[in-house]
Amino acid sequence: MNSVKLDSSLDSPNPDHWEVAAIALALQEGFDWHYRLFRESSRKAKAHFVYGDFHAQRAEVRDRIAFYDLRVIETADRLKQDFNADSLPDATWSKVKLYFIGLLINHKQPELAETFFNSVCCRILHRTYFHNDFIFYRPAVSTEYIESEPPIYRSYYPIQTGLNATLANMFTDFNLELPFVDLERDVHRLLRALHKFLGRWPEFALNTQIQVLASPFYRNKAVYIIGKAIHEDLEIPFALPLCRDAEGKLFLDAALFEPWQISHLFSLSRAYFLVDMEVPSAYVRYLQKLMPDKSRAELYTMLGLGKQGKTMFYRELFHHLRHSTDSFVFAPGTKGMVMIVFTLPSFPFVFKIIKDVIAPPKEVDRTIVKAKYLLVKQHDRVGRMADSLEFSDVALPRERFNEELLEEIRKLAPSILEESEDKIILRHLYIERRMIPLNIFIEKRHDEEIASVIEDYGNALRELAIANIFPGDMLFKNFGVTREGRVVFYDYDEIEYMTDCDFRRIPPPPAPEFEMSSDTWFSGNPNEVYPEEFGTFLLGRPDVKKIFMQHHADLLTVRFWQHAKDRIKQGFIEDFYPYPQTERFAKRYPD
Numbered sequence: 266m267n268s269v270k271l272d273s274s275l276d277s278p279n280p281d282h283w284e285v286a287a288i289a290l291a292l293q294e295g296f297d298w299h300y301r302l303f304r305e306s307s308r309k310a311k312a313h314f315v316y317g318d319f320h321a322q323r324a325e326v327r328d329r330i331a332f333y334d335l336r337v338i339e340t341a342d343r344l345k346q347d348f349n350a351d352s353l354p355d356a357t358w359s360k361v362k363l364y365f366i367g368l369l370i371n372h373k374q375p376e377l378a379e380t381f382f383n384s385v386c387c388r389i390l391h392r393t394y395f396h397n398d399f400i401f402y403r404p405a406v407s408t409e410y411i412e413s414e415p416p417i418y419r420s421y422y423p424i425q426t427g428l429n430a431t432l433a434n435m436f437t438d439f440n441l442e443l444p445f446v447d448l449e450r451d452v453h454r455l456l457r458a459l460h461k462f463l464g465r466w467p468e469f470a471l472n473t474q475i476q477v478l479a480s481p482f483y484r485n486k487a488v489y490i491i492g493k494a495i496h497e498d499l500e501i502p503f504a505l506p507l508c509r510d511a512e513g514k515l516f517l518d519a520a521l522f523e524p525w526q527i528s529h530l531f532s533l534s535r536a537y538f539l540v541d542m543e544v545p546s547a548y549v550r551y552l553q554k555l556m557p558d559k560s561r562a563e564l565y566t567m568l569g570l571g572k573q574g575k576t577m578f579y580r581e582l583f584h585h586l587r588h589s590t591d592s593f594v595f596a597p598g599t600k601g602m603v604m605i606v607f608t609l610p611s612f613p614f615v616f617k618i619i620k621d622v623i624a625p626p627k628e629v630d631r632t633i634v635k636a637k638y639l640l641v642k643q644h645d646r647v648g649r650m651a652d653s654l655e656f657s658d659v660a661l662p663r664e665r666f667n668e669e670l671l672e673e674i675r676k677l678a679p680s681i682l683e684e685s686e687d688k689i690i691l692r693h694l695y696i697e698r699r700m701i702p703l704n705i706f707i708e709k710r711h712d713e714e715i716a717s718v719i720e721d722y723g724n725a726l727r728e729l730a731i732a733n734i735f736p737g738d739m740l741f742k743n744f745g746v747t748r749e750g751r752v753v754f755y756d757y758d759e760i761e762y763m764t765d766c767d768f769r770r771i772p773p774p775p776a777p778e779f780e781m782s783s784d785t786w787f788s789g790n791p792n793e794v795y796p797e798e799f800g801t802f803l804l805g806r807p808d809v810k811k812i813f814m815q816h817h818a819d820l821l822t823v824r825f826w827q828h829a830k831d832r833i834k835q836g837f838i839e840d841f842y843p844y845p846q847t848e849r850f851a852k853r854y855p856d
């Protein structure tokens with residue numbers, strides 16, 4: 266593979282050409298080393314699951330995020346040291362790119378290697394070089410039909426051994442090294458769920474097949490088997506979560522057949538999966554057929570390949586910009602004190618910039634805000650915190666900026682702004698999915714919808730708490746409502762670990778007149794939290810208060826928060842189900 270030559274002149278002993286080859290090989294080595302470590306980490310997921318070591322499972326997901334940047338830094342340093350890469354002539358860089366393409370012809374992850382090439386080059390070159398002559402602005406090597414060993418999915422034909430035996434084999438072929446509590450029961454439950462979904466018993470013919478992706482998907486306390494059943498023209502996607510009980514035995518917890526349920530598993534507001542993949546592009550292609558509403562960028566991200574997700578997102582954004590004409594404007598809702606938030610109405614994302622000077626009472630600066638966003642990226646977001654993509658040096662077309670917005674960026678965030686004749690360059694930017702801010706939702710929607718989101722808002726607070734996250738600022742404007750009506754938190758500058766918070770009861774006032782005063786008589790030291798106070802600033806509207814108190818009155822007590830904190834301190838990892846409780850077999854089909 267490494268001997269591929271694109272340019273016959275590279276065969277000549279000219280030292281320049283050897284240099285080109287050596288640089289390209291160093292880049293390839295840097296990437297291959299990265300992907301080897303990435304796969305090792307994904308493979309460890311099985312052992313963590315088998316041993317029930319869910320702390321290790323979480324740490325694996327967190328630590329893996331940093332791998333990429335470490336390898337990019339190492340490779341860029343190596344290129345600078347060994348080849349003076351920061352002062353190479355332009356012609357050399359173009360040749361390095363061509364040689365690198367040659368190295369990727371039979372590579373299993375060419376798209377990831379191209380992205381790695383871009384990351385290293387962008388670390389070395391000036392932004393004006395970020396175009397197709399020097400980096401991979403577009404992919405150069407196809408990811409179609411790359412063979413994987415083993416093949417990415419296995420096929421089963423129920424006609425051969427009967428449906429029950431086929432499904433039992435499908436489970437045991439994963440060699441999960443733990444016995445099932447009762448495999449026969451689980452297969453039976455799976456068939457009952459399928460019957461309910463189809464409205465009849467499944468039929469099968471000679472060509473009926475069940476396909477499953479060869480590597481299972483690990484996350485938190487579960488492992489998911491993902492695939493589809495094919496019968497004539499009918500394709501039924503499925504995701505089957507297996508869990509382990511206290512004795513270390515396996516059981517099938519649910520069977521998800523609805524595409525929206527499977528999509529929810531891959532929501533960016535959850536933790537990334539650990540999956541061992543030789544050919545990730547084939548996994549992404551397969552998954553996208555099961556979930557057509559997910560972009561490839563989102564799927565790569567959810568498989569832990571966030572940089573590839575960013576590359577694809579970037580391409581999608583610029584493609585969209587070329588095919589639309591609307592302008593960037595302020596995002597609807599209350600303006601932030603920390604961030605300038607804007608959006609392109611025709612594109613379902615928001616863009617967030619940290620202000621240069623953040624006014625009191627906020628006590629944060631850019632470094633703290635970035636650290637909080639990183640905390641969220643590395644944490645299990647349990648379906649309640651939006652994931653954000655972080656970009657540097659994004660050059661957007663100037664003509665698409667509304668003048669009022671541009672003026673605000675000039676005034677409040679000049680250090681991250683660079684302007685050229687036709688470009689607005691933002692040196693640092695977060696991008697996340699656009700939602701309807703909860704405060705706007707409550708103002709505009711009908712009673713039933715309001716009742717549903719207020720109940721879900723309380724659930725979001727509970728789930729964040731047991732995941733060790735205290736949002737800090739719980740006002741409705743800091744939460745958004747997703748397309749599916751879920752309430753998700755997005756304002757991270759005041760976020761704290763629950764274990765760092767000091768939950769207290771409000772002490773009695775020292776004198777009666779204190780109670781009537783607008784000043785508090787209790788201290789308000791950093792990290793002190795007074796849950797009894799939440800109602801005062803959250804529940805001004807009587808209808809909202811009524812619904813909240815009906816479902817979540819305990820959230821206004823110290824007891825709830827202290828109890829959640831104590832459990833985390835004792836090392837409990839609570840169960841988070843990315844599907845409705847009503848789907849769980851233990852509830853649906855109690856023995």
Ligand SMILES: Nc1ncnc2c1ncn2[C@@H]1O[C@H](COP(=O)(O)OP(=O)(O)OP(=O)(O)O)[C@@H](O)[C@H]1O
Nearest residue numbers: 597598599601602603604606698699700702742756
């Ligand atoms: N993902 C999103 N979808 C839709 N709107 C959003 C999103 N993120 C932020 N906004 C809008 O931008 C506003 C400010 O965002 P954000 O809360 O992140 O900024 P902030 O400066 O940290 O706010 P605060 O002053 O409350 O700390 C929100 O109130 C909301 O109206």
